[in-house]
Amino acid sequence: MVHLRQADLYNRLLRALDPEDFAVLQPALRPEDMLLRQMLIAPHTRIDTVYFVESGIVSVTNDGASGRVEIGLIGREGLVGASPILLGDDRTPYTHFVQAAGHMLSVDAQVLLGLAEARPAMRRLFLRYIHTHFAQTAQTAFANARGNTGTRLARWLLMYHDRSAGDVVTVTQEFMSLMLGVERPGVTQALRVLERDGLVRTHRGLVRIVDRDGLLRLVGDSYGTAEAEYDRLIGGPTAPTD
Known part of the structure; x- marks a missing residue:
């Protein structure tokens, strides 16, 4: 098991956690390389693992018959897979893949969900992040319509x-x-x-x-x-x- 110090991390969500909440989550975090073009979450597929980005960038895209269009970006501010898992689902219609290589901390989706349900402050922080990601998607729609x-x-x-x-x-x-x-x-x-x-x-x-x-x-x-x-x-x- 790798011992991770909260103060040494770059992910802003993990750094914003209450230290007691981080101490409970820390043993479940697994450091991994984030490889260019790596598929982290495929559409319409059960999500078993979610990812805190330490460095690098993940694209969220809508892939259809007419092609692929990006609808979101996730970097060291975020958690890949947060919305479906924490809002009661286990899959998403959108693709999540690595746009810029880096590093991440992975955690089993059901482990994270269980901890978030047991610890209100942790759940509140992650739900706030989901709100900001929805705001990013809405702003993308605005930019596409007006710009x-x-x-x-x-x-x-x-x-x-x-x-x-x-x-x-x-x-x-x-x-x-x-x-x-x-x-x-x-x-x-x-x-x-x-x-x-x-x-x-x-x-x-x-x-x-x-x-x-x-x-x-x-x-x-x-x-x-x-x-x-x-x-x-x-x-x-x-x-x-x-």
Whole structure:
């Protein structure tokens, strides 16, 4: 068994737990690598394991006959598989796969559910996280309805940046077009405009965030609601301190 110290973890939910709640959960946590393109949860399949992300990013996508579109992102702020398990179900219609490799702490879904049902403060914290994730999904719908490709891309870059350790987004234009549900030429043109305006710098397979404040001004009210809800309901430091 690996002994994990709460203060050493990067996952913001685990860091926000009451120390007594964390002590009860800690023995059930298993450190694992999170591999690029790894399928964590398949749609319409029983969820046996859920995951606290320590580093890296997980995409939540709706996969249909017309293609795949991203509807959510989960990083070190979150728990993959939280909504169905803690809301009384054992599956989801959505795919959860690793978009950026990293590390995670896995736990048996029924073990987590049992602990959450027995410990009200733990359950309340996790339900608050589910609320913030629903807010993110709603904000994505708003951005898709009201924004053009440029503002939607800028919002996606901000969300990726929130969940990254640095300023570099390692992703191809083809993948960005897939996640946004737009044609690749539209993404290429939008990136050129962002680079022309000094907001990003592009290289093959990566985008460097140069002016985050400029991106924030560009996206306006299509970004920030879910993030503000997270800070209000959960908050806490984003990384261990020495």
